Ligand code: SF4
């Protein structure tokens with residue numbers, strides 16, 4: 181009997197894994213989500229006179245041709261040079277699958293054997309030799325759920341995250357997740373035949389960043405793009421982040437023993453992931469708590485006593501559909517399971533990047549001596565401060581040294597003009613701030629997005645510790661030798 | 663047919679229970695989609711599900727009472743052919759106009775939409791379109 185992973189959950193719940201192992205032969209899984217680590221190898225054949233492509237653009241999206249003369253790799257996240265975020269490598273791949281015409285432009289330096297220096301043509305998938313979807317990292321076993329502690333909306337690869345824990349996003353199909361159904365890799369390995377983008381593809385290595393000990397295993401996959409179906413291969417734009425490719429992927433799991441029957445029977449309520457704060461732009465982001473997939477799939481998650489709406493990001497409906505299609509293929513003998521020729525590593529560790537230069541933090545570069553004022557101070561005294569010193573921001577603090585607002589030289593000029601008396605009348609209390617232990621790059625980005633020239637630095641208690649300005653940053657950049 | 667009207671109150675008017683008296687007179691119960699009231703007056707967005715004539719009468723009544731009325735003629739559309747039910751839009755929709763059905767399809771109830779446009783750029787395949795007339 182062939183069943184989907186969702187059906188298997190019910191079978192194991194009702195009859196236990198021992199009975200399930202006897203009854204069920206194969207469990208099918210599925211996922212349909214953004215897999216940024218996707219791309220396709222294309223071979224265009226030779227032109228006459230021939231060209232050794234040095235750079236190539238497909239619908240204005242650059243592909244990598246640092247290999248043989250007319251081979252190229254188009255990556256899903258590469259952006260169009262004319263349409264930016266609206267069109268990228270993912271869209272080129274979808275258009276190829278759909279049989280659309282792709283505009284090709286290439287340049288070269290020219291050699292004795294490949295004299296041509298420029299080329300322009302159009303191709304469809306039928307005109308080219310190979311079109312092979314080749315994804316270095318797909319089908320994360322599980323992935324974290326995201327939220328945002330900051331007081332501003334942020335745009336991430338996990339989608340749009342509203343301020344103050346305003347929403348939660350996650351990406352993964354839970355009990356349907358392919359690798360999650362065989363976390364010990366007893367049946368999944370190199371050479372496993374899979375559903376890939378509506379065609380039959382293969383796992384050909386462990387995925388990059390494969391981290392089995394952290395339940396974050398991944399696989400490298402390959403399949404014939406020409407046979408794929410645009411229902412399961414879609415180019416997408418992630419708001420203010422970039423482009424990607426949604427890939428439909430399903431793995432059949434033969435129930436070879438009771439252990440595998442048990443892992444395929446795990447329900448959403450038993451699958452946990454970390455609810456993580458993407459408001460902290462660091463490699464190790466703070467974890468709020470553990471959430472189960474049944475909580476996530478319910479559409480609402482509780483954070484600090486509030487019910488927060490959840491966006492799944494990956495399509496549960498289509499994941500279910502894929503598991504169903506794979507089941508049908510197997511039943512109709514159109515898909516045959518393959519035995520892996522080699523297992524996947526079960527102890528591989530995902531190392532962080534080796535960095536040779538230390539990352540500067542706000543506390544290392546901020547200006548500590550800050551002239552401040554109190555809300556009760558007069559506009560006249562503030563005007564004097566601005567006149568005496570060459571700066572733009574006057575932080576305003578209460579008696580305990582806590583930041584209550586900020587006044588700019590412009591605010592003061594306006595206040596003088598309109599006859600205001602006290603700072604409390606003009607200060608803006610909605611201040612964009614930085615924390616001492618933030619990396620400088622994160623704050624530099626904040627200054628850029630808000631088009632401001634400096635931010636007060638505060639500690640956890642809201643007390644003013646210093647100020648970080650563009651000047652501090654440019655000093656630092658000079659020091660870094662950029 | 664459901665129509666949407668935006669009421670703008672001035673300071674003094676906001677204190678009068680205009681809405682209540684109009685409801686009493688017309689016996690039509692509008693849906694309040696959104697309301698923002700302050701000391702400077704306020705805005706209320708109503709969706710009124712009634713025959714056109716009745717809606718016209720309601721609008722006239724509000725106008726009589728000195729409320730500024732603006733009919734919102736916009737439409738939001740979810741292109742089912744393009745949408746792949748990823749749900750990216752779900753948590754951004756403040757009114758529940760975008761919701762998930764039991765079979766995990768994403769659907770749009772335009773009657774609840776306040777045209778905030780938050781969902782539009784978040785859709786990875788541009789399946790949500792807002793049009794203004
Ligand atoms: S515009 Fe979009 S997000 Fe806003 S209410 Fe309408 S459906 Fe919801």
Ligand code: SF4
Pocket residue numbers: 740744745746747748749750751752768784785786787788789790
């Ligand atoms: S974000 Fe777009 S594709 Fe995803 S469910 Fe909403 S409308 Fe459909």
